[in-house]
Amino acid sequence: xxxxATETDAEKKDxxxxxxxxxxxxxxxxxxxTSEGGRWTLIAGRMxxxxxxxxxxxxxxxxxxxxALVFAVIMWFSAKMYMAMQGGMAGMEGMIVESPDRFVYLxxxxxxxxxxxxxxxxxxxGGGAVADDARAGTFQFYFARPVTREQYLxxxxxxPVVLVAIVAxxxxxxxxxxxxxxxxxTSEAFSELRLPLSALALGSIEALxxxxxxxxxxxxxxxxxxxxxxxxxxxxxxxxxxxxxxxVTRSPWPAxxxxxxxxxxxxxxxxxxxxxxxxxxxxVVVSAIFLAALVAGSIALLRKRLASVEVIAS
Amino acid sequence: xxxxxxxxxxxxxxxxYGAYHALRGLDLAVPMGAIGLLGPNGAGKSTLLKVxxxxxxxxxxxxxxGHDVRAEPRKVRARVGYMPERDCYLSGMNSVEFCTYAAExxxxxxxxxxxxAHEVLEFVGLADKRYQKIxxxxxxxxxxxxxxxxxxxxxxxxxxxxxxxxxxxxxxEEMLALIESLPERTGCAxxxxxxxxxxxxxxxxxxxxxxxxxxxxxGGIEELRKEGQKDIYxxxxxxxxxxxxxALKAKGCTVELDAGILAVHVPAAEKQPTExxxxxxxxxxxxxxxxxxxxLTLESAFVRAVNDAKEARA
Numbered sequence: 001x002x003x004x005a006t007e008t009d010a011e012k013k014d015x016x017x018x019x020x021x022x023x024x025x026x027x028x029x030x031x032x033x034t035s036e037g038g039r040w041t042l043i044a045g046r047m048x049x050x051x052x053x054x055x056x057x058x059x060x061x062x063x064x065x066x067x068a069l070v071f072a073v074i075m076w077f078s079a080k081m082y083m084a085m086q087g088g089m090a091g092m093e094g095m096i097v098e099s100p101d102r103f104v105y106l107x108x109x110x111x112x113x114x115x116x117x118x119x120x121x122x123x124x125x126g127g128g129a130v131a132d133d134a135r136a137g138t139f140q141f142y143f144a145r146p147v148t149r150e151q152y153l154x155x156x157x158x159x160p161v162v163l164v165a166i167v168a169x170x171x172x173x174x175x176x177x178x179x180x181x182x183x184x185x186t187s188e189a190f191s192e193l194r195l196p197l198s199a200l201a202l203g204s205i206e207a208l209x210x211x212x213x214x215x216x217x218x219x220x221x222x223x224x225x226x227x228x229x230x231x232x233x234x235x236x237x238x239x240x241x242x243x244x245x246x247x248v249t250r251s252p253w254p255a256x257x258x259x260x261x262x263x264x265x266x267x268x269x270x271x272x273x274x275x276x277x278x279x280x281x282x283x284v285v286v287s288a289i290f291l292a293a294l295v296a297g298s299i300a301l302l303r304k305r306l307a308s309v310e311v312i313a314s
Numbered sequence: 315x316x317x318x319x320x321x322x323x324x325x326x327x328x329x330x331y332g333a334y335h336a337l338r339g340l341d342l343a344v345p346m347g348a349i350g351l352l353g354p355n356g357a358g359k360s361t362l363l364k365v366x367x368x369x370x371x372x373x374x375x376x377x378x379x380g381h382d383v384r385a386e387p388r389k390v391r392a393r394v395g396y397m398p399e400r401d402c403y404l405s406g407m408n409s410v411e412f413c414t415y416a417a418e419x420x421x422x423x424x425x426x427x428x429x430x431a432h433e434v435l436e437f438v439g440l441a442d443k444r445y446q447k448i449x450x451x452x453x454x455x456x457x458x459x460x461x462x463x464x465x466x467x468x469x470x471x472x473x474x475x476x477x478x479x480x481x482x483x484x485x486x487e488e489m490l491a492l493i494e495s496l497p498e499r500t501g502c503a504x505x506x507x508x509x510x511x512x513x514x515x516x517x518x519x520x521x522x523x524x525x526x527x528x529x530x531x532x533g534g535i536e537e538l539r540k541e542g543q544k545d546i547y548x549x550x551x552x553x554x555x556x557x558x559x560x561a562l563k564a565k566g567c568t569v570e571l572d573a574g575i576l577a578v579h580v581p582a583a584e585k586q587p588t589e590x591x592x593x594x595x596x597x598x599x600x601x602x603x604x605x606x607x608x609x610l611t612l613e614s615a616f617v618r619a620v621n622d623a624k625e626a627r628a
Binding site (some may be wrong): 138150 | 405
């Protein structure tokens, strides 16, 4: 039977000519349902997709490869020199070559590494996380469905944390692995295994202390610009002012509210790096408590804000 | 054979916001169908909707579609579709993406969700606009998207909050026609919250009237109208309307004169109201040209029900 004949039969059967848009009616849904537990992955996936469309986030992600490349090259040369010095190469007597391990720490924790890019990624990825929903009225879209506030919270926190982790953690872990690759022998390679673990730990902490507070701040306003301004002020002002006053007073305490100062303090501890002469760091426990309190306080604030959102406005 | 669950069964429902008593001991058993939820601002409509969606703690008991709201809020929300009054779309998405996301959040697997999104967008008349960004839609199209996202998971109950808000007369008519057809075409019940009594009258067969947190009426709209028009008569006399009005008032009637027609509310205690009116006319020497029970609008019936409730409380 030809196609034309079939179409004609179909027309006769339906009683409607081809090309006319017909109301196909409403079909009840007969399929299955997914488990209730995984809704946060949908929220996180959607937010990640929308965030990754933002040009500044893409720029930060791409730019984070640059310091990684530069540090990889420097670290490679440094490791070769270090090995030569350790091996007692002629002409290197009396030279002081720092351990190349230091470069992995510098890559994560210093502004000329990925720290500023991680901050910018958090700023652009997390600024609108909750604020955009508050402005667009989408709380009612989420919470009138079988979605809990905890699922929403996790779904909104995850994308900025993951994106900051990509910027802060991935390059440093790769450089740490490169460091292991340029060791002299297996025993040295084994001793350097702690390096990617330290990078993983510090990078994860950085992702949390940058990714979580920005989302908490985002729950306080409907304007992402205000959120980004507030986060920039909270991150940059204590850092800059702290560094100035630490230099003047020779005491570490003026930097007690500085997130980068605490990250660097914790980094020195995790990477077992010595402090330079004259440097007087805060006790590492203070940094650990400050950063833990920052993350915990941010989550508590988020929970409180989400508990009070109006789903159906009067 | 199992009986069809009721749309809503609540008993002794109280909701307090601090000192403010928003819902005062509601008792309701509402069958499936198209129900209007009426009441002035502050009557408790939004609070009742929130309670029905399991979004608020409350005193008493509440079941929606046979599910205990307190024990199974997510099951209730999975079976309910909510069309909010305000915009709730996610910026940057087209309506297929938006409805697919809505369906997934309500528990449909991705492939089914996407298929349902296409079907439901066709159903609400947005098939040709489905790949355009919602941000660029007209008010009427946005209202249709809101209806589509509420329908996409095939709910058993649709909560519609002011669905014709902001629409021009043509758009309003189209939306009402679509909503009116929903129970028959989709098999779902409707709870329409609106202050536009015409919308409720057009779509619903039953109504719940709330006033100051109390139910002043729950039942058929026609019954409400009949109840309201009981003891109210339209009277025209040949001449001497003012005289007739004074005489009727002297007999304890409430009388309003509008364009030569008297609306006479005879006291409920009067056993033979028409006899009374004729007797008054005769005693005043006036000729009655027209006497019939007054057909009330829903608005008048609503006002009367509220006034009766006020009097009963006083």
